Amino acid sequence: MPDSIRSGRANKPAGAGRPKDLAKRAAILEAAKRMFTRNGFEGASMDQIATEAGVSKLTVYSHFGDKDTLFVAAVRAYCEQQLPSSLFQTEAPGMPLRERLLAIARAFYVMVSKPEAVAGHRVLCSPQLSDSPLPRMFWDAGPQRVQDEFAALLRRRIAAGELDIADVGRAAAQFFTLVKGEPHAQLVFGCCDPMGEDGIESHLAASVDLFLRGYGVHRR
Known part of the structure; x- marks a missing residue:
């Protein structure tokens, strides 16, 4: 069965077998993250992912339909695991x-600097995927979700009188671009010596301070 074929099977309603189904889905996602990182999108097959997850290929198709859908689900699961919605939504008094x-x-930089994330970034920038829909699908499932949730946090802080931002979406994108900065670019190119925890912390603090100088409401 080629990767592009969708099974068309609907998920079964909740019942006695449902917890087992959820466990299989989680195993498939973990296997997909490993295989896409190790072999790239083109090099990872549904057969390999099924074997890695310890399930049948039919089970993989019944949960995700095709490889594109599985890739997007793996990206979303990785981002939600590393940068959960609660990080943006839960405001400590x-x-x-x-x-x-x-x-x-800190949480964002840890996520994007992990070896699997750097490897995935390189894969998405490869010529083989430049004309495919995968980069856009990746963006919508990962970075765009993070930016949207961060933008909602910025709006709450604007309402509280702590920030003055005319274009919240642009400011959210700028924040994460600052956080990645030169250290992440060097990681992707593989041309840097490790900065160490102190160096990374100084970079992140400087990025946040620059963002606040641009958008913070400075009271006397």
């Missing part, structure tokens, strides 16, 4: 804005 932004910056 009295937490200063700078501390809040630093916490998000």
